[in-house]
Amino acid sequence: MSPGGRWFAKTLLTGVLPIVSLALLAGLLYGSAWGWAAAALGFLLVVCAQTHRLSVLLAWLDTPGRADSAHYPDAGGAWGEVFLKLSRKLRLDAKNLAAVEASLRSFREAMDAVPDGLVILDGSHRIQWHNRAAEAHLAIHMPRDTGAIIEQLVRTPGFGDYLGSPDATAPFLLQSPAARTRIYALRVVPLGERQKLLVSLDVTDARRVESMRSEFVANVSHELRTPLTVVSGFLEHFADDGAMNADQRQHFARLMSDQTARMLSLVDDLLTLSRLEAEDAPASEEDVDMADLLAQLLAEAKSLSEGRHRIEIACQGPTLRGNRKELHSAFGNLVSNAIRYTPAGGDIVIEWAVRRGAGVFAVRDSGVGIPAEHLPRLTERFYRVDRGRSRDTGGTGLGLAIVKHILLRHQAKLGIESQVGEGSTFRAEFPGWRLKAGA
């Protein structure tokens, strides 16, 4: 017998059978009128009891939070079983619902953590859902913009057309609506039958790197081309003009060798840079005697300056742990910069000292100074504050880039202070653990 049939039989036995038999008994004993009366009374009682239980059930279903509690009204008998089953089912549903909600929540959290913007659009391009990255990329906000048409909020010309007929091969490039400083690549993917998924990817840095690379190639070619043009010009001159006197020839030859030297130093610098970039740390480190290194720098500075500047050194710091060859190259670059950008008669101070636990190598000059807006870009390759003059003075445009790389490998920071017309200070700060105590 099925559970429903069993329940029906049980209800019949316990509820209906006693009343019927009682009514039959009353009818036999006192006549049929009493029998009917007893039956009617019995069924009336049953109906009352059932109605009461139904009202209890209703009240229980309306009680908030009933799903969490294991308590259900005790109705007893056949109804009790129904109540028990109902309450079990409700509890199970609540549990399933909580599980689904939790997994949905964790899914949303995962979507919010995705760095790419995701927006789900319905058939008429209304925003149904989007993650947090999309808020920043497209300047839309939940829940205010849920249901808004995306073309009304992202109004860049061409976007609407792209959304209507997305090009599978090329993304749509969008300048951020908020700040206009970042660039996003948008792609549209069909989702289901009518929905669309809009994916936005921040490509600002990628594009910047791309433009830096092409700029770098252009710069290198330009820098190499200039001296080559000069040399080839002189060579043509030599070939054409047979009647050139010895003095003139000597003069031209010297100019040509100057130019080739420049090319050589440029290629050297480029090789140094690429070597520095290839490895993260210096090949070997030793204790560098700074007094000795500073004396060497002074000697080189004097020969470069040819007596046009007053150059002093002040060595008060301890021995520094690092790669001597690299440090020499970095410091030498800073010193030669100072000499090149300080007019004759200026002062240059080379200093090694300990300040607040850090080893500080500083080159101070009384030169032309650098306007503040150039400072952040100074260590970029081929960045020139003044295009005309820096090439006259013989720089390759790579010096500070090399300095920056070497200092990075020694965990040191480059600090630049400058005042136009008063001079500049270039400072390399080495971490305390690179200093040798007691030296």
Next chain:
Amino acid sequence: MSDHLSKQFDLELENIRTRILQMGGLVERQVLAAVDAFSTGNLEEMQQVIDNDSEVDAYEVGIDEDCTLLIARRQPTARDLRLIMAISRIVTDLERVGDKASKIANMSRKLHLAGGQRIPRLSDVYHSGRLATDMLQGALDSLARLDVDAARHVIGSDKAIDAAFNAILRQLITYMMEDPRTISEALDIIWIAKAIERVGDHAANIAENVVYVVSGTDIRHSAAVRKKADQA
């Protein structure tokens, strides 16, 4: 049946709103490109702005016609009617802004082709151009979201552009006093600065229309109207 009709009507209304906002996006880019071209002297960009103006005009004609048709066919009431009325006013404002952009591009072109630049391209002009486009963007955003607070904010920021315009004027006057040969160039720059300032005014107008759509109160010329009422 009526439900189906009103759905169709909503769709048409939304379409018009989308179109006018897209027109706004185009106009916004026109102004930004014109101001940018003025600062950098990029002739190609100036020409682009001048060429694109016909696209703005095409938008205006199309949206105007759609508004008329919608009113004739659907007889909108209350907020829908206000929205349609506001849109047909905003279209005019946007078209004017588009004209200003092509005017700025034209002037910049003329300045550039004349050569012999004596006045540096003031960064203030670019700055006030950014202020104006930011305002325009804010006004369009408030229209897209029907956000009264944002609209009021846009109306309030018009003062900053007026102040920027006055600052540019003062700078140019100093140039003109120092060297009378700069006068013709300075006058052209004043035209450009004035055009940018007008863009800000149009953006404020758009925002006022948004307030009208949402709250039903017309706040245009409210100061002047109140003054007149006081006098009477």
